[in-house]
Each structure stands twice: as structure tokens, then as C-alpha cells.
Amino acid sequence: MFAEPEFWVAVAFVILMGVFAYFGIHRTVLTTLDHRSDRIKAELDDARRLKDEAAKLLAEYRARRATAEREAQDIIASAKAEAERIASEAKTKMEDFVARRTKTAESKIALAEAQALADVRAAAANAAVTAASTILSQTVKGPVAEDLLAKGITEVREKLN
Numbered sequence: 001m002f003a004e005p006e007f008w009v010a011v012a013f014v015i016l017m018g019v020f021a022y023f024g025i026h027r028t029v030l031t032t033l034d035h036r037s038d039r040i041k042a043e044l045d046d047a048r049r050l051k052d053e054a055a056k057l058l059a060e061y062r063a064r065r066a067t068a069e070r071e072a073q074d075i076i077a078s079a080k081a082e083a084e085r086i087a088s089e090a091k092t093k094m095e096d097f098v099a100r101r102t103k104t105a106e107s108k109i110a111l112a113e114a115q116a117l118a119d120v121r122a123a124a125a126n127a128a129v130t131a132a133s134t135i136l137s138q139t140v141k142g143p144v145a146e147d148l149l150a151k152g153i154t155e156v157r158e159k160l161n
Contacts, residue, residue, distance in 0.1 A: 129156050 001007050020026060132152055 125156065129153055132156060 133149060
């Protein structure tokens with residue numbers, strides 16, 4: 001048995017374990033393992049906390065994005081409605097402008113027609129008076145002719161004007 005190498009390996013192992021026990025190496029190893037376990041646990045807790053924070057932040061950004069998209073859609077809809085309203089107002093104003101211009105042009109045309117008609121009547125009246133006075137003065141002579149001529153001219157002027 002003393003010649004067997006396994007025996008001496010077992011004796012050396014027992015002596016080594018005794019030395020370790022005497023110097024308290026097992027406590028140091030256990031303490032180190034406990035500290036390492038605590039550090040790993042803290043890192044896992046920190047990783048979970050960071051994961052939760054990242055999930056909250058992601059949810060918050062998604063909510064903000066959805067809100068921003070809704071606001072953008074509202075702005076686009078509002079701009080389209082405003083553009084339609086402005087186009088409608090412009091069309092209404094243009095129609096009013098055209099109607100007023102047409103009415104103004106028609107009134108100017110009517111006024112010009114009335115003026116032309118009045119000018120023609122005045123010219124016709126003057127021509128009739130001149131013609132009547134010429135005819136009467138050549139055919140009728142004396143005080144009766146002058147009286148008739150004055151009355152006729154007065155009557156023609158009153159009727160034509």
C-alpha cells in the first residue's frame with residue numbers, strides 16, 4: 001500500500017485539505033463565491049431594471065410618435081379645409097366682382113343709350129323746328145304767321161323735350 005502512488009496522492013490531498021482548513025481558506029473561498037454571487041445578482045437586477053426602463057422608454061416614444069402622427073394628420077386635414085375655404089371665398093369674390101363689373105357695364109351702356117336717344121330726339125326736335133319755321137315763314141306771311149310760328153315752335157319744343 002505504501003508503494004502505491006494513489007495512496008500517496010490521497011495522503012497529500014488530505015494534508016492539503018488540513019492545511020486549507022487550518023488557515024481558513026475554505027471561508028475565503030466561500031466568501032469570494034458569495035461576493036461573486038452577490039455581484040452577479042446585482043448585475044442581473046441592474047440588467048432587469050435597464051430592460052424595464054428601455055421598455056417604458058420605447059412605449060413612451062411609440063406613444064409620442066402616434067401622437068405626432070395624429071397631429072400631423074390633423075394639421076393636413078386642417079390645411080386642406082383651409083385651402084378649400086380660401087378657394088371657395090376666392091371663387092365667391094370673383095363671381096361678385098364679375099357680377100358688379102357686368103352690372104356697372106350694363107348701367108353704363110343703358111346710360112349711353114339714353115344719352116344717345118336724348119341727343120337724337122334733341123337733334124330731331126331742332127330739325128323739326130327749323131323745318132317748320134322755314135316752311136311756315138315761306139308760306140304764311142304777316143302778323144298771323146308770326147303768331148302761328150311762335151306758338152308752333154313753343155308746342156314742338158314742349159312735346160319733343
